[in-house]
Amino acid sequence: MTTTTTFDPVSLTMVDNYLTSCCRDMGVTMMTTAYSPIFNESLDFSCVIFDPEGNMLAQAEFCPSQIGTIKFTVAWTIEELGLEAFEEGDVVLHNDPYRGSGHVPEHMLLKPVFWEGRIVAFVANVAHMSEVGAKTPGGLSGDATEVYQEGLLLPPVKIKRRGDDVDDVWKIILSNHRTPRVTLGDFRAMMGSLDMAERRLHTLIGDYGLDFFLATSGELMAIAERRMRAEIEAIPDGTYTFTDAIEDDGITDRAYPIELSLTIGGGEVIADFTGSAPQAVGPVNAIYAVTASAIYNAFLHLTDPTIPRNEGCYRPFTIIAPPGTIVNCSFPAPVAGGNTETSPRITDMVFGALQDAIPERVAASCGGTSSPFLFGGTDPRTDEPYAHFHFEGVGWGGRRGLDGNNMVVTINGNCRNTPVEVFETRYPAFRIDSYRLVPDSGGPGEFRGGLGGERIFTVTVPEVTVSALLNRMKTEPWGVLGGGEGAVGGLWVRRAGIGEWRTFVEEFGTMSPSKFSGVTLRTGDQVKILMPGGGGYGDPARRDPAAVRRDVEEGFVSEEAARTVYGSEG
Amino acid sequence: MGAWKAGEISYLKANRAACALCGHPIAIRYWGAEVEGVEQTFCSPEHERLYHDYWLPRYGEQSHGAKEASDGP
Numbered sequence: 001m002t003t004t005t006t007f008d009p010v011s012l013t014m015v016d017n018y019l020t021s022c023c024r025d026m027g028v029t030m031m032t033t034a035y036s037p038i039f040n041e042s043l044d045f046s047c048v049i050f051d052p053e054g055n056m057l058a059q060a061e062f063c064p065s066q067i068g069t070i071k072f073t074v075a076w077t078i079e080e081l082g083l084e085a086f087e088e089g090d091v092v093l094h095n096d097p098y099r100g101s102g103h104v105p106e107h108m109l110l111k112p113v114f115w116e117g118r119i120v121a122f123v124a125n126v127a128h129m130s131e132v133g134a135k136t137p138g139g140l141s142g143d144a145t146e147v148y149q150e151g152l153l154l155p156p157v158k159i160k161r162r163g164d165d166v167d168d169v170w171k172i173i174l175s176n177h178r179t180p181r182v183t184l185g186d187f188r189a190m191m192g193s194l195d196m197a198e199r200r201l202h203t204l205i206g207d208y209g210l211d212f213f214l215a216t217s218g219e220l221m222a223i224a225e226r227r228m229r230a231e232i233e234a235i236p237d238g239t240y241t242f243t244d245a246i247e248d249d250g251i252t253d254r255a256y257p258i259e260l261s262l263t264i265g266g267g268e269v270i271a272d273f274t275g276s277a278p279q280a281v282g283p284v285n286a287i288y289a290v291t292a293s294a295i296y297n298a299f300l301h302l303t304d305p306t307i308p309r310n311e312g313c314y315r316p317f318t319i320i321a322p323p324g325t326i327v328n329c330s331f332p333a334p335v336a337g338g339n340t341e342t343s344p345r346i347t348d349m350v351f352g353a354l355q356d357a358i359p360e361r362v363a364a365s366c367g368g369t370s371s372p373f374l375f376g377g378t379d380p381r382t383d384e385p386y387a388h389f390h391f392e393g394v395g396w397g398g399r400r401g402l403d404g405n406n407m408v409v410t411i412n413g414n415c416r417n418t419p420v421e422v423f424e425t426r427y428p429a430f431r432i433d434s435y436r437l438v439p440d441s442g443g444p445g446e447f448r449g450g451l452g453g454e455r456i457f458t459v460t461v462p463e464v465t466v467s468a469l470l471n472r473m474k475t476e477p478w479g480v481l482g483g484g485e486g487a488v489g490g491l492w493v494r495r496a497g498i499g500e501w502r503t504f505v506e507e508f509g510t511m512s513p514s515k516f517s518g519v520t521l522r523t524g525d526q527v528k529i530l531m532p533g534g535g536g537y538g539d540p541a542r543r544d545p546a547a548v549r550r551d552v553e554e555g556f557v558s559e560e561a562a563r564t565v566y567g568s569e570g
Numbered sequence: 571m572g573a574w575k576a577g578e579i580s581y582l583k584a585n586r587a588a589c590a591l592c593g594h595p596i597a598i599r600y601w602g603a604e605v606e607g608v609e610q611t612f613c614s615p616e617h618e619r620l621y622h623d624y625w626l627p628r629y630g631e632q633s634h635g636a637k638e639a640s641d642g643p
Contacts, residue, residue, distance in 0.1 A: 072594075079597040080579050098586065098595070155581070263624070270624060288594050318620060321593045328593045331584050 007219045015216040016308045019058030022200040023047040026125055027062050029193040035185030036130040037422055038389050042415045045127035046070055052119045054078045055311040057217045065343045065412035068293025069102035070126045076100035077110055077156040086112040086119060089163030091191055094156040097147060097287045098331045103339040104151035105132045105139045111194040113201050115210055123197035125190050130389050131183060133176035137376020137387035142469040142515030143250040144283045144334040152176040178385045224312030229267035231303035232316055235358055237265040242353035244345055247474040249282030250515030256280050256326045260349045271295045272320040273327045285329035286338030292319045294343040297412060298350035302361050340370035341471045343412040355480040360400050364443060364535030365477035366411050367394020367452055371531055374467040379428050388427055391417045392529055395442050395450030395486050398537030404450030406437055429464040430457040439558050444565045445483030445536020446543050451556055452487055452533040459525045467517035472532040483536030496524025540566050572603030572618055591617040591625055
């Protein structure tokens, strides 16, 4: 005999909202209690609830590139340790990219939630730590050639056992990070967030019962899967292809093409990267979880945003990423930029592939770089080491009905840049001289690409070590459906007392103009970062003349471009 | 006919098994199935099915991975 359980929509909606708001509150806890601006300001983390089998029950809308990585990291952790290894009060830490994590700076914490002696859920968060003991401060060394140079690798290990710190593991971590006090503060924020989520789940289960929680969360995954399949069925069946490239890897001056073939049919998607370039020498490689995450991210942009964000969303997707390639590199290739640079490229490629199939939903390429600019040294005010990962925004691609966003952190991150005031007060290294949008950097189109920006800052301490890992410095963000390309970015330095801006290649002999590590700057040196614009959507000749006039008035488009590109009569 | 099997986590070996279809690294549990007389490792029975229905018709019996990659410009 079979039984059928009927779920009422109100209960399902209540549980979905409860779990999602719990994940959001986890993030707020981290934002407000962590020590680093990459938590407080940039929000470079994600917060998720899983069932005991590692199925994602809910997530909050923080960092999309971590959607896939936390799913794979948690699954690996549960499988490697085994459910029987978890005790009440345990917290497991894991950041090893070759065991499912995204890249070394992203640390995942996982805590089992017990009810009446059995595990009924896991709460987890993943966050980008601002210092990880890599070859240069802040990690993301733009010229790393092995994952060992990218920071301390931690396979799944308990940092709390039955509620008590595992001191031996903490000693290893804190003795390997340059900023141990900040590392500890950020980890405590993550653990506080898990404790809060555990209490919330206990409240839900206490109020409604365990059977209700398990049944409704299972049904929510089934609903999400049905709705995602229906969305995919609305896309015309077929195979859609697109090619793009990562322009260099920091070590060799060559491009790494990425080939994507999307096969859509029967409510399923096969994203096949066969034919993509072999893995890079430098740190632009994505591991499997990052590539999968980028595909998920693209389809979450293209489909109904009210679908519950749980495991069911991801079941219709198969991602084929050949091992040994730039989209699924093999150990011990460096991977730092896979998550910050290759991930947004892949997400954009899905839009490029589908531009003719669903023109009403896609966007042109965004600026496509997280613009990581990292620095560290010793604070002369306190004699304490510091390290910081600074994001910049980029222009986003135009889409039907709307111009692209100006200077928003790229599509894989959903992060924020470091405000000028925070930048200057938290770190003694720099004074911000200017920060502005760049006219004509948005790709022309019926719907214009968003503008890139420019930041100039001056070194105010005797010495600071800087590193970078930026893209779209050589190849323009592409437009779609007749739209034009956005402007490329750039990175320059002007030494104290010298009048001209020079590239880091010219001044320091780095291989790449935008991917390097460990460059020492001194008092009075200046840095200029130019962030790429977004591609345009549709033929610029179709742009509303009033919109062109408004762009000129606001300084987004020059009078000359208005005349020559858009045919404006003024 | 395939079957679920269990490998081992080793901290002494650098090379890790990956799904013959999708390339996803295998932690412990995998679906082992014989293809053309050779046992292949898959994430799941579903990926074995796709190997036959999607992979082989497109790429034949070539092994996939870096061998398939272009050298770039």
